[in-house]
Amino acid sequence: MRTSMLALGAxxxxxxxxxxxxxxxxxxxxxxxxxxxAGRKAAFLLSGxxxxxxxAGIDRGDDPKALGFAARALAGWARAIPGMFPAGSGAAPxxxxxxxxxxxxxxxxxxxxxxxxxxxxxxLAKAGDKAGFAAQxxxxxxxxxxxxxxxRKPDDHx
Amino acid sequence: MRTSMLALGAxxxxxxxxxxxxxxxxxxxxxxxxxxxAGRKAAFLLSGxxxxxxxAGIDRGDDPKALGFAARALAGWARAIPGMFPAGSGAAPxxxxxxxxxxxxxxxxxxxxxxxxxxxxxxLAKAGDKAGFAAQxxxxxxxxxxxxxxxRKPDDHx
Numbered sequence: 314m315r316t317s318m319l320a321l322g323a324x325x326x327x328x329x330x331x332x333x334x335x336x337x338x339x340x341x342x343x344x345x346x347x348x349x350x351a352g353r354k355a356a357f358l359l360s361g362x363x364x365x366x367x368x369a370g371i372d373r374g375d376d377p378k379a380l381g382f383a384a385r386a387l388a389g390w391a392r393a394i395p396g397m398f399p400a401g402s403g404a405a406p407x408x409x410x411x412x413x414x415x416x417x418x419x420x421x422x423x424x425x426x427x428x429x430x431x432x433x434x435x436x437l438a439k440a441g442d443k444a445g446f447a448a449q450x451x452x453x454x455x456x457x458x459x460x461x462x463x464x465r466k467p468d469d470h471x
Numbered sequence: 472m473r474t475s476m477l478a479l480g481a482x483x484x485x486x487x488x489x490x491x492x493x494x495x496x497x498x499x500x501x502x503x504x505x506x507x508x509a510g511r512k513a514a515f516l517l518s519g520x521x522x523x524x525x526x527a528g529i530d531r532g533d534d535p536k537a538l539g540f541a542a543r544a545l546a547g548w549a550r551a552i553p554g555m556f557p558a559g560s561g562a563a564p565x566x567x568x569x570x571x572x573x574x575x576x577x578x579x580x581x582x583x584x585x586x587x588x589x590x591x592x593x594x595l596a597k598a599g600d601k602a603g604f605a606a607q608x609x610x611x612x613x614x615x616x617x618x619x620x621x622x623r624k625p626d627d628h629x
Contacts, residue, residue: 345503348554352510355544355551359517362544366524369537379527386513386520393513396506 346402353397354406360390367450377446381438384431387453391428395421408466416464423460430456504560511555512564518548525608535604539596542589545611549586553579566624574622581618588614 363383370380398420403409413420430453437446521541528538556578561567571578588611595604 345557348551348557349507349510352507352514352551352555355548356510356514356517358544358547359514359521362541363517363521363524365540366521366528370524382523383520386516389516390513393506393510397510399503399506 346399346404349397349399349402350404350407353394356390356397360387363387364454371447371450374443376441377438377443378441380446381435384435384438384453388428388431388435391424391431394424394427410464410466413464420460420464423456423463427453427456427460504557504562507555507557507560508562508565511552514548514555518545521545522612529605529608532601534599535596535601536599538604539593542593542596542611546586546589546593549582549589552582552585568622568624571622578618578622581614581621585611585614585618 363386367380367383370377398409398413400414403411403414430449434446434449434453437449521544525538525541528535556567556571558572561569561572588607592604592607592611595607
């Protein structure tokens, strides 16, 4: 239990500072890469907000069935992530590391890990397994962090 | 108050059936358009899940300050939406209407309306205005619907 609570804390900490990073206007894109970068950054904030709502639900002791749609949405986004990092979309304001493209197989494997962890979270939600859901939420956070540590530039918000 | 409750119901109804639409695997993309379509569909599900969590928070009588990040994330996504509909990304499985491109100014105006409505929602959250937040949530849902009615194909889920 101690381990899962630590994992939960680590998962929540991932998004610390995210609220301050929301863009205030859509950049006028001169190229498709800028649009896809803006899109994936916006979806990352959606993920972060959803992560926060799931954590709040766990903290309240909610029936995890009420959080299953959120978990499935995270899994769906995880599966879309590789496609949101096309070649040539690594310039600022992207925070992607060059390894996203130079180690593509590794990057896609980490995204698949995230999708699998979120899909398992959704299964535990469906089963109404409150303790399992809380523990698995920590695993989802670790899957996010494993990918970010390797493929996302460190920034001031982390 | 009656009006805002009706609006709230309409907002919630927008996402009816969404849970069933989550993709079970990432399509292998033969072209960048397929990737951006998968990305925007996944982000739509994130939005839907977040919408559901906000509604649940309103129904519980939560302090709207706990929902401000979610509102800002919706606004950020709204601003990214036009860029996620590049030319040539209208084929199946996209549910976008041709008007997204033939009436681009109208489409971008509806997306901007959504962004403005969500930004106002975030302001009301920050102010801790519970009644105002609940009423504005209905307005956000109406902004979604106004755009979908004009620019998204009707489907079995609505």
